[in-house]
Amino acid sequence: MAVSAAVPQKIRESAGDRIFLAIVYTVLILVVIVVLYPLIFIISSSISSPAAVTSGRVWLWPVDISFKGFKVLFSTHEIISGYANSIFYTAAGTLISVTLTIMIAYPLSRRAFFGRNALMMIITFTMIFSGGLIPTYMVVRELHLIDTRWALLIPNAIWVWQVIIARSFFQSSIPEELLEASEIDGCSDMRFIRSVVLPLSKPIIAVLVLMYAVGQWNSYFDALIYLKSADLFPLQLVLRSIIIQNNTAGAMDAMAMVERQQMAELLKYALIVVATLPVLVIYPFVQRYFVQGMLVGSVKG
């Protein structure tokens, strides 16, 4: 095949290549449809009329647009309190997690830290072996954290993966020269962290905040095993009770029997949207941080 390196034009593709490319495009378009369709369907259903949803008239776009589902949801006590709780857990949990992660990841990135390899091993070992559900539960119980908000903030505060990501960022992105210069100037480690490391680490802090925040917003298992009082429940647990256990009664006390059946279905769609929207709305803006985080994390070392 002739290669015309001097001509800056597009090199013509062979017939085989064009067919190959056409197949690639077709498959990717199918992937997009398969991924996107259920999401659009759910959003459309959530803003359609209850009757249209239950009679299966919604196929892609909303039918008889109404916001009835959302109105009922936002007048339900459990939903409001679940939302408020989730916001609290997300904010407080993220703050705790990010702080603790940086506190261990930064020293681990410094050669001057005594025992860094041993400490690193101690930490990574917990990734592949654990005491298990019951022994962990017993510890949380011994500490009297059961049925308190702390149970969702503390026992899973640090993810080893995030420590590894943060550590490799610090290792590769804080110039050695800055450290040497500051040591000559007699700057303490704390001061160095405050005035050099943290300002230079905004990208990794953003990654940590996002990962922990999404994780905290989406988690329900800790709440399931550690919480008993309904007024502490995060949104995901409320969601489970309403959709998966089909427990819609609380949301519809005031409604007539006729409407109930239809409303129950509609509520589920609306609830999914309500619980997911905050994450999905910010997602396109923060996607690059996630990609960045995964890339830093996948670097061996």
Place this chain on the structure above:
Amino acid sequence: MSTRTVPRNKGQGWLHTAGKKIMKHWQLHLLVIPPLLFFVIFKYYPMANAVLAFKDYNVIKGIWGSPWVGLKHFELFFENPLFWTLVKNTILLSGYLLLAGFPIPILLALMINEIRGGRFKRFVQLVSFAPYFISTVVMVSIIMLFLAPRLGFANIALNFFGLNSVNFLGEPGMFRSIYVWSDIWQTAGYSAVIYLAALAGIDPTLYEAAKVDGASRFQKIRHVDLPGIVPTIVIILILNVGNVMAIGFEKVYLLQNPLNIANSEIIATYVYRIGLLNANYSFATAVGLFNSLINLVLLVTVNGLAKRITNNSIW
């Protein structure tokens, strides 16, 4: 390597250097104490608590005061008629997930990599990445709404084409497929990112050489792309195999119902049921420990094999 030329003599010299190092950077060492406490209390203390598996737990005497019973709980578990069902269900579910879920992100990344820049590439990535952000509860809710026996979208569509309704979640035979394919729907785009990064790191001169040799797109993938990402593939494979027994409890538990339990009861859900719901702590700890041990053995074995065969390993 240390830049200073302090003579390192063994014995007290080691302790001496350690002390000096810590004193010099005491602030750094102070900083790790709270996170370290976290690991000791919530990761290592539970490991010690796992001795529960060898004891008969007594609420009043506590974990350490309860009497030793040796391997009684393990024996009980192995003799349990459910034992083989649980092991089988756990392994089949993870094996299915591994076989179907492992190659798809690789294929997706290779295909995305074929598109030259532009909006479509970004759009595909944006869309395929999105479901990763959906929580497990929402994911299971979506599955249940779509597969509901009467009003679910899948059955409305089946009826539309003149087919009979199917109670998808009530069929034990369908449980694994529902679990695995919904998982792929949710995570394939996310997993593809790592491979895309590996592809981006391939030496561009290799592509030029391939072009000069007149390689077709397919040959380029076969001879440049794939060999280039083999190390990444091996690492991810090891990590996935290591997780075979640690299959996600949350989603299985939420998808489980009395009709599909024959295929959906796995070791993790059994531990939860027996341990926390029935308060049979010692027995459940033994089952959980058995699970963790198998996981550890698998990980170490696969890592060792990979090291020998491909020279790639996670440690």
